[in-house]
Amino acid sequence: MKPRRPTMPTFNVQMFEGRTAEQKRKLVAEVTRVTAETLGCSPESVDIIITDIKKENWSTGGKLWSEPR
Template sequence: MPIISIRMAKGRSIEQKRKLVAEVTRAVSETLDLPPDIVSIQLHEFERENWATGGELHVDRFGPGFGKP
């Protein structure tokens, strides 16, 4: 059983999450030739101020709106 882990910043709607897991499930199922009902997906959401690259918080580097959907 494939277990897919997706990490993303908080802020997506429940409808966006539904679409995301449906599309990822479809892609994994088709690619690995497996039934969709055995594909498991975990969504891990983090606060945007907890995201950094190159030793600098994104909120400081790009502003508070960076990466918002």
């Protein structure tokens, strides 16, 4: 049996919609850099999935973020 290669990390980032493509580019560049540096893996092995969420679909403490606080 061949030894299994370590599975490289996949990050799921959920955040309110509205960030620009440039902000997302910077985010994934930094997360990738720090992950590769910390884990000793290649940057090409790091996956990042960004999900934009509407405030009406996110709740904290039983209250939607789309409602006045």
